[in-house]
Structure formats: C-alpha cells, structure tokens
Amino acid sequence: MAPEENPGSWPEPQNILVILAHPDDPEFFCGGTLARWARNGHHLQYYLLTCGDKGRNDHNKDIPGDELCDLRHQEEYAAASVIGVKAVRFLDREDGTLVPDLDLRRDVVRIIRQMKPDILVTCDPQNLFASYGLNHPDHRAAGQVVLDAVFPAAGNDLFFPELLKEGYPPHMPKEVWVSLTNQPNVTIDITEAWPIKLKALKEHKSQIGDILKFEERMRKRHTEDSTDENPKFEEKFRRIVYK
Numbered sequence: 001m002a003p004e005e006n007p008g009s010w011p012e013p014q015n016i017l018v019i020l021a022h023p024d025d026p027e028f029f030c031g032g033t034l035a036r037w038a039r040n041g042h043h044l045q046y047y048l049l050t051c052g053d054k055g056r057n058d059h060n061k062d063i064p065g066d067e068l069c070d071l072r073h074q075e076e077y078a079a080a081s082v083i084g085v086k087a088v089r090f091l092d093r094e095d096g097t098l099v100p101d102l103d104l105r106r107d108v109v110r111i112i113r114q115m116k117p118d119i120l121v122t123c124d125p126q127n128l129f130a131s132y133g134l135n136h137p138d139h140r141a142a143g144q145v146v147l148d149a150v151f152p153a154a155g156n157d158l159f160f161p162e163l164l165k166e167g168y169p170p171h172m173p174k175e176v177w178v179s180l181t182n183q184p185n186v187t188i189d190i191t192e193a194w195p196i197k198l199k200a201l202k203e204h205k206s207q208i209g210d211i212l213k214f215e216e217r218m219r220k221r222h223t224e225d226s227t228d229e230n231p232k233f234e235e236k237f238r239r240i241v242y243k
C-alpha cells in the first residue's frame, strides 16, 4: 500500500522530531504512534520546550520546586527509552510561561534547521477545551510556535538571516503531524503499542500518582466501538504534507 493510502507507513527510515511543551506530553499525546514508528525502524528524537518545572500536583507536593526540573528530565529520559526514542533535548524555557513570540519562533526554526526532520510532530494550538477541562496554555503555545516556525520560516532563507550566519540553512519537513487535535484527518490504531505507551507513561512518576488508579483511568480511553474486556486504542492527528 502506498504511503498516501496508509499515512505513517513510510517505506524508508524517516528522521522524526517531536517538539512539544513538557516532559510526558509526547507519551500522553501520541506515545502509541511514536512507539509504532520506533519499532518500524524510524529514528525518533524529542525536543521539549520546558522541563515541566511547575508540574505540581498532589503526588509530588513534597518535592521542592527546584528539584522538579531535574527529576522530570530523568523521568522523560526513561519514558523516551521505553518508546524507543534515540535522543531527548530540552530548551528549558520556564514552565507555564511559553508565549509563541518571535524569539521562541527563532529558537524553534533553529532546532528544525539543525535537526532536519523528515517528519515533525507537535500539537494543536486551537485545542482550548480538552476532555479533562482546559488544555494547558503551554501546549497551545508550543503548537502555535512550531507551526509558525514550519511555515513560513524554516524553509525560507529570508526569515531569521542570523541563523544562516550560525550555519543553519533552510530546511522544510516533508510532513507535520499535529497531535491532541479536534480536527483530525488521520487515525492510527495503537492497540498493539498500547502496553508500551502505558509503560512509558508510568515512568512519569512525579505526575501520575497511584499506578493502579492511573492504569484504570487510561484503560477507559478505549474506542467507543470496543469494550473494557477487549479494548481498542487510537491516536488522532492532523497531518499536513509538503511536497
């Protein structure tokens, strides 16, 4: 089947870069798809814009704030390793304060030109109302700044000419996959990869609290046409293809 008929099934190994706001975002938003791609021989890397240093909740209230950043780095390295990701990098902007301004856009264009992804993964900046309530503003800001960096800046030498002087010529990904979206045009069946996604998520110990309750909550996210006994899981994306 041609890749056009079966999105995400590229015949050749692809260089896939995930740019999102926080540690745990890649696994929550699209960990099953990423695990599938890693097992199909693609080369995956993460670049996270913050270290999640304000990811405070009832499960980690005894951990000092200044220790949370380093702890979440470690948790993400462990989770990414379960997914099959080759490298994780952090921009370490301050959690909760991401703004899709020109300064951050320049940083993201630099990352895209430096890492030269074939496939770029981010999230939907227009997703304000998530299933659990309000979507985090950093998620929306990360999605906005990444999409604004892709078009029109990353592939155009007239944007951020200072990056040319730094040694980063234009680069354009072939496809952009936007996760956590209410406007999907691709659905990926991740039922087989579900145990890997769950195992990776459980590495984010500072965020998930009681493991059994967490597993139960996650298992309820099966598709409407499946059951608790025989669950099916999916992840949805808005896929944008550049020829």
Ligand SMILES: [Zn+2]
Pocket: 021, 022, 024, 025, 136, 139
């Ligand atoms: Zn997040």
